[in-house]
Amino acid sequence: xxxxxxxLVLNEVFPKMAAAGITIRQQVPSxxxxxxxxxxxxxxxxxxxxxxxxxxxxxxxxLKAAHDKLRATMKALYPGKKFLQxxxxxxxxxx
Numbered sequence: 724x725x726x727x728x729x730x731l732v733l734n735e736v737f738p739k740m741a742a743a744g745i746t747i748r749q750q751v752p753s754x755x756x757x758x759x760x761x762x763x764x765x766x767x768x769x770x771x772x773x774x775x776x777x778x779x780x781x782x783x784x785x786l787k788a789a790h791d792k793l794r795a796t797m798k799a800l801y802p803g804k805k806f807l808q809x810x811x812x813x814x815x816x817x818x
Contacts, residue, residue, distance in 0.1 A: 724778060728771040735764050787811050 742757040745751055757765045790809055797806050 724775050728768070728775060730734055731764065731767055731771065736760060739764070756777065
């Protein structure tokens with residue numbers, strides 16, 4: 724997804740924005756951006772971005788579960804030993 728989104732941005736978004744005279748960090752209303760990019764590119768960009776966020780959220784949950792299971796197993800195998808514990812921040816708290 725990252726590669727697909729990056730390719731879309733580099734090969735389609737940036738060239739269309741440049742052709743329209745829109746520079747990086749320039750404040751532009753979203754409806755103008757959508758007109759410049761077109762329906763297809765806009766839709767692809769929104770879908771790829773939403774899917775990336777979803778995948779990252781799912782990966783974080785999986786990572787937390789694996790960490791907790793590994794730590795519990797290590798504590799069971801080696802009672803009395805100390806193990807590092809990762810404290811995961813909630814995205815809402817971190818934002």
